[in-house]
Amino acid sequence: MSKYNLTHLKELEAEAIYVIREVFAQFEKPGILFSGGKDSIVVTHLARKAFWPAKIPFPLVHIDTGHNFPETIEFRNNLAEKLGAELIAPSVQDSIDKGRVKEETGKDASRNWLQITTLLDAIEEHQFDALMGGARRDEEKARAKERFFSHRDDFGQWDPKNQRPELWNLYNGKKSFGEHFRVFPISNWTEMDVWQYILAENIDIPSLYIAHQRDVIWRNNSWLPMSEFIQLREGEEVINKQVRFRTLGDITITGGVESGADTIEKIIGEVAAARQTERGNRADDKRSETSMEDRKKEGYF
Amino acid sequence: MEKSYLDMELLRFTTAGSVDDGKSTLIGRLLFDSKSIFEDQLEHVATSSKRRGLSHTDLALLTDGLKDEREQGITIDVAYRYFATPKRKFIIADTPGHIQYTRNMVTGASTANLALILIDARKGIVEQTCRHSFIASLLQIPHIIVCVNKMDLVDHSEEAFEKIKSDYKDFAAKLDVKDIRFIPISALNGDNVVNRSENMPWYEGATLLNTLENIHIASDYNHIDGRFPVQTVLRPKSDEYHDYRGYAGRIAGGIFKKGDEITVLPSGFTSKVKQIHLMEEEIEEAFAPMSVAMTLEDDIDLGRGDMIVKTGNQPNVSQDVDVMLCWFSPQGPQVRSKHTLIHTSNEVKAMVKDIHYKLDINTLHKEQSYDKISINDIIKVSLRTTKPIMNDSYRKNRSTGALILVDESTNETVAAGMIV
Numbered sequence: 233m234s235k236y237n238l239t240h241l242k243e244l245e246a247e248a249i250y251v252i253r254e255v256f257a258q259f260e261k262p263g264i265l266f267s268g269g270k271d272s273i274v275v276t277h278l279a280r281k282a283f284w285p286a287k288i289p290f291p292l293v294h295i296d297t298g299h300n301f302p303e304t305i306e307f308r309n310n311l312a313e314k315l316g317a318e319l320i321a322p323s324v325q326d327s328i329d330k331g332r333v334k335e336e337t338g339k340d341a342s343r344n345w346l347q348i349t350t351l352l353d354a355i356e357e358h359q360f361d362a363l364m365g366g367a368r369r370d371e372e373k374a375r376a377k378e379r380f381f382s383h384r385d386d387f388g389q390w391d392p393k394n395q396r397p398e399l400w401n402l403y404n405g406k407k408s409f410g411e412h413f414r415v416f417p418i419s420n421w422t423e424m425d426v427w428q429y430i431l432a433e434n435i436d437i438p439s440l441y442i443a444h445q446r447d448v449i450w451r452n453n454s455w456l457p458m459s460e461f462i463q464l465r466e467g468e469e470v471i472n473k474q475v476r477f478r479t480l481g482d483i484t485i486t487g488g489v490e491s492g493a494d495t496i497e498k499i500i501g502e503v504a505a506a507r508q509t510e511r512g513n514r515a516d517d518k519r520s521e522t523s524m525e526d527r528k529k530e531g532y533f
Numbered sequence: 534m535e536k537s538y539l540d541m542e543l544l545r546f547t548t549a550g551s552v553d554d555g556k557s558t559l560i561g562r563l564l565f566d567s568k569s570i571f572e573d574q575l576e577h578v579a580t581s582s583k584r585r586g587l588s589h590t591d592l593a594l595l596t597d598g599l600k601d602e603r604e605q606g607i608t609i610d611v612a613y614r615y616f617a618t619p620k621r622k623f624i625i626a627d628t629p630g631h632i633q634y635t636r637n638m639v640t641g642a643s644t645a646n647l648a649l650i651l652i653d654a655r656k657g658i659v660e661q662t663c664r665h666s667f668i669a670s671l672l673q674i675p676h677i678i679v680c681v682n683k684m685d686l687v688d689h690s691e692e693a694f695e696k697i698k699s700d701y702k703d704f705a706a707k708l709d710v711k712d713i714r715f716i717p718i719s720a721l722n723g724d725n726v727v728n729r730s731e732n733m734p735w736y737e738g739a740t741l742l743n744t745l746e747n748i749h750i751a752s753d754y755n756h757i758d759g760r761f762p763v764q765t766v767l768r769p770k771s772d773e774y775h776d777y778r779g780y781a782g783r784i785a786g787g788i789f790k791k792g793d794e795i796t797v798l799p800s801g802f803t804s805k806v807k808q809i810h811l812m813e814e815e816i817e818e819a820f821a822p823m824s825v826a827m828t829l830e831d832d833i834d835l836g837r838g839d840m841i842v843k844t845g846n847q848p849n850v851s852q853d854v855d856v857m858l859c860w861f862s863p864q865g866p867q868v869r870s871k872h873t874l875i876h877t878s879n880e881v882k883a884m885v886k887d888i889h890y891k892l893d894i895n896t897l898h899k900e901q902s903y904d905k906i907s908i909n910d911i912i913k914v915s916l917r918t919t920k921p922i923m924n925d926s927y928r929k930n931r932s933t934g935a936l937i938l939v940d941e942s943t944n945e946t947v948a949a950g951m952i953v
Binding site for chain 2: 239241
């Protein structure tokens, strides 16, 4: 490789840092949507790089569904403390208590849709005009159509058929009062890029991604972690297995895969050999063919 | 474990095509053969194909993301696809060939190193081929690969291939493209896509994937003219970095080294590069397209929108620019209409001073008289800005030569411009 040519990871990093700095320069009240998953951890790491030696100039915004992995919450708190970043954690339980949303009932009830209201309420309350997330275009077919700077109307809605064209690296963050932007600095990264970057930069991630022993049940074609929110159905039994999670969402909807990958190197090996997409174990995506697009239009991450 | 990914490069390419020229099949094959399609995606596509009553698994469905696209069987918007080989990671900007073709193709082309142009071997060069090629040339995509597809339907004839090649070369003489290559393929059967074709022993060149992996892209960025637009200023004001004042941005051209003499524009102040940082890591030199933070030997008042350049090699600093515009809005511009102009990290107001001509994208004819300007039109204009912008011709630098126009009332991006 020529001396004046970047590797793919360095070029992706340079692009993401550029986007994050644009967010800082173009908006008044930006934040990072922090889920506790590897992608938002990478975005937070990049934000630190973008502003060093100054402190990261964004709060971490975590929509707390109350259905968390305890490990995620612990990781989140430690990271915010280490960075000296403000942590804002609007709670779905509050939205339920205030009567803003109604808890789903029934067989596969989850709080996934309810998060949208909590998120949009938090955007109004804190007057965020841009929120950065770790969504990637390779994750899901609706996300493949996302812009880096994605406009949201007064109701927080996404209009995928009427998006602003995005040319070169000139990002148009102009908006009217009440509107906001979602920004995706790692749009062009794949699952593999994220893992390679985590390894290359030695980034801390929650232990849930690494193979570990856990009580699980077999439901909807994946190993669902046993937790206080799970009620066993007929024929289901709790088994202890060595698993790891490829994505982290609510503990009620995130299925694990059987795995012996107990180091990042081994995970990269697994990702290279994987024949299923990483969101294949996410019950929230399985509700319909366009469930991601439907949620995104309403204001989802 | 293999660490080959530490040496991988990134190549961005764009494709454009109509429904039946085999573009989706070709992309599907590249993704499939590089193992970038997963079983659950494939099952999904198989189910959708069956539901539509298709007899085969339509790989085109992989690239359609939105509900309306899948319902109507059309692609509405640019879709980005990713695949990798041990040598390179590829980003495909897959653009539709019919609806709003100019807007989408220009968007996809703006960041591409390479354009993939498909020609149906039975039909030869058609209007769309010319359109795609012209946009690739206008957007200064450094490399074009012309894939003559469906060779199986012309008996893998060398003559048919050579005829198209020679026709295309005649047409391309009018364009401004440095590197054009031709490959005879059959996307359906996989001939010369990933594996060499046994049906075309007369073809001695490389396969498509091999070409994508090896084409020289290191000189696609300008590494001659030092240009560093300042995005923001880093002032930590901490005890440890009390006096630190770092200029953060992405190198838009050239190479900056520690100790280099620089000039700040538009003010004209001069200084030297003191340090270049990539977080804690101090580096000796930085080049396009790196994102870095730079400190200077002297305290100079500068901020977002200013540009640091190498002393002795300056861009144009002017309020008057001639620009080729791709228009994206149904409402065309008038002489004296005003817009917000975004160029590097700079934002100024701009007025259309003169509209010189409208370009017929199919014949490349310059029309001095025309009815009106509307969406998807390409025009040449003169703009006058309220403040000077530090610019190079787009031909010289795809970053400092590019701009967009934003409508002041709707905030929509209404045009993409290339400085002449």
